[in-house]
Amino acid sequence: MERIVITGMGVVTSIGGNTHEFWHNLLAGTQGTREITSFDVSEHTVKRGCEVNRVFPYSEAMYEGVGKATAMYLSAAEDALYQARLTQREQARVGICVGTTMGEPGSVRKDSDRQGPHVIADLVADLLRLSGPRWTMTNACAAGNFAIAQAMDELRSGNADCMIAGGVDALSWTAFTGFGSLRAMSDDWCRPFDVNRKGLMLGEGAGVLILERERDARARGAIPLAYLLGYGLTCDAYHITQPDPAAVGAMRAMLEALRMAELTLEDIGYVSAHGTGTPANDRTEAKALADLFGEHMLTSSIKGHIGHTLGAASAIEAVASVNMLRYGWLPHTLNLEQLDPECRVRVIARQPLRKKTNYILSNAYAFGGINSSIVLGKAGS
Structure with missing residues (x-):
């Protein structure tokens, strides 16, 4: 393809x-x-x-x-x-x-x-x-x-x-x-x-x-910054505002994105979280990540830096993810002092993490149970 x-x-x-x-x-x-x-x-x-x-x-x-x-x-x-x-x-x-x-x-x-x-x-x-x-x-x-x-x-x-x-x-x-x-x-x-x-x-x-x-x-001589390898789009139709606590749709969106990208769960080195800071959304997303990747998966949210920019959020996070692939730095989650024990994932806190990765998955969720994931790959990978 x-x-x-x-x-x-x-x-x-x-x-x-x-x-x-x-x-x-x-x-x-x-x-x-x-x-x-x-x-x-x-x-x-x-x-x-x-x-x-x-x-x-x-x-x-x-x-x-x-x-x-x-x-x-x-x-x-x-x-x-x-x-x-x-x-x-x-x-x-x-x-x-x-x-x-x-x-x-x-x-x-x-x-x-x-x-x-x-x-x-x-x-x-x-x-x-x-x-x-x-x-x-x-x-x-x-x-x-x-x-x-x-x-x-x-x-x-x-x-x-x-x-x-x-x-x-x-x-x-x-x-x-x-x-x-x-x-x-x-x-x-x-x-x-x-x-x-x-x-x-x-x-x-x-x-x-x-x-x-x-x-x-x-x-035309352009230099690729990164690859857009795949996407996954699903809908829970669970509640008008609340996410499905079972996180089935969120996991399916990630799996669909990986399938299109022809990658496995093990290929992903970092997940850019939707991470809104609301109790239900963070808990559900963390469950999806832990159930799918295991509790070792690295993740963070940049919404502590720039707030929730609604329709712009995942596009801005895509820009950040491309730079993560290019420069080998993963941003930290601002204002995270004590991780919620119900969020069983490795959330980067306090300072950026130096880590090179070839593939990043970026998530975004919306009211009505709309789930979306995209997969980005390092240029040359």
Whole structure:
């Protein structure tokens, strides 16, 4: 089967507006949690989140009138295209796939009557003059992985020569109020897998990958950063918000991703956890990992650094995972002081771990029992 490579990456988060800054601060243990300033939280119990202070555009004119979600995705896409060394001429058959939960909550260009979640993909495609497929995936907190999976299918089916794939969500009063009503948020810090964890911390950001068929990338002289080897997508339909405590669907998603990648459980050196910091989700994910891989499997969550960025989460985690493969460092889980004894996995805490691995599995889960896993491989493996 045709191998898919990653040739460029871009990211916007509360701890870094580009891939280099994000990666440095991730390993340094920088925390993006601060008081919310973009909307009124005076009547909310929780007043903190992981907010992006500034988006760094290449061209100010392109960003005029677009909302924050679109601006973040566009900034990440521009960085990724630059790293991939794609010119305007080469972008003739480039498609786009955007994963999001809330879509664009902010304003859009005055000359546009488009509304709905798809406005981000449409505006970015128009601004970058893309003529390939346009997709918007709204699978909540697993949307980034779903977008990456769809992009992989578009390339293998021959519908595009290159795909811009990733996820984005901006903080909004609506999402903040919704999660607050569920009492799912922590009022101070996000503590994934900690025995005293209190809930998630909402964040915002974007993560983008440039995906190409390996032969096409090498033909134009591009240097692969990593391989996208497979994905697994399942649904429990157990509860509208709670995960299936048996974790059957989560395990099946991981197994499906490994099957597509033609790898075994023993090949995986690290799992990038969804790790939201909520009691039920962390416990269920840890069970899935322990039951499938055994209690020795290394894992960590970066949501203590950047919060839960909803549809952007798994795309940002994919960017981080590619850098883990490239540089041989695994990030630690911030704010983890005492591992929950019910989470029977080796969660990296206190400081990054120096460890080279050839294959990483990255998980993302969403309300409604939506499970997703992708497998990434080190370039040259």
